Amino acid sequence: MPKQPVFPGLRDVMKKKVTRREQFLAEMDEVVPWGRMLALIAPHYPKVGSKGGRPPMPLEMMLRVYFLQNWYALSDPMAEETLYDSDAMRR
Numbered sequence: 001m002p003k004q005p006v007f008p009g010l011r012d013v014m015k016k017k018v019t020r021r022e023q024f025l026a027e028m029d030e031v032v033p034w035g036r037m038l039a040l041i042a043p044h045y046p047k048v049g050s051k052g053g054r055p056p057m058p059l060e061m062m063l064r065v066y067f068l069q070n071w072y073a074l075s076d077p078m079a080e081e082t083l084y085d086s087d088a089m090r091r
Helices: 007-014 020-031 034-044 059-072 076-085
Strands: none
Touching: 020 059, 034 059, 059 076
C-alpha cells in the first residue's frame, strides 16, 4: 500500500503547473541586471559598525524585496506576510 504524502509535501506533489507569479518572477530574474545594481549600491550599503548593533540584512535580499514591493504594490508588513506565504516569492 503506497504511503500518503504528509502535509508539508502535499503541496509539492499536487503542484503541476507554473503559476503566473512564478513565471513573472522567473522572467524578471532573467532581465533585471541584479549584479550591476548590487555593485552600484554595495559601496553605500551599511556595514557592521565598530559599535556593534544589529547587522544589516543582506543587500541582495533587501533589493529583491524592494522590487517585489514595487511590482506587487506591497507595504512593508504585506511584503513580509507574502514572503512567509509564497514559495515563489522566497526564491
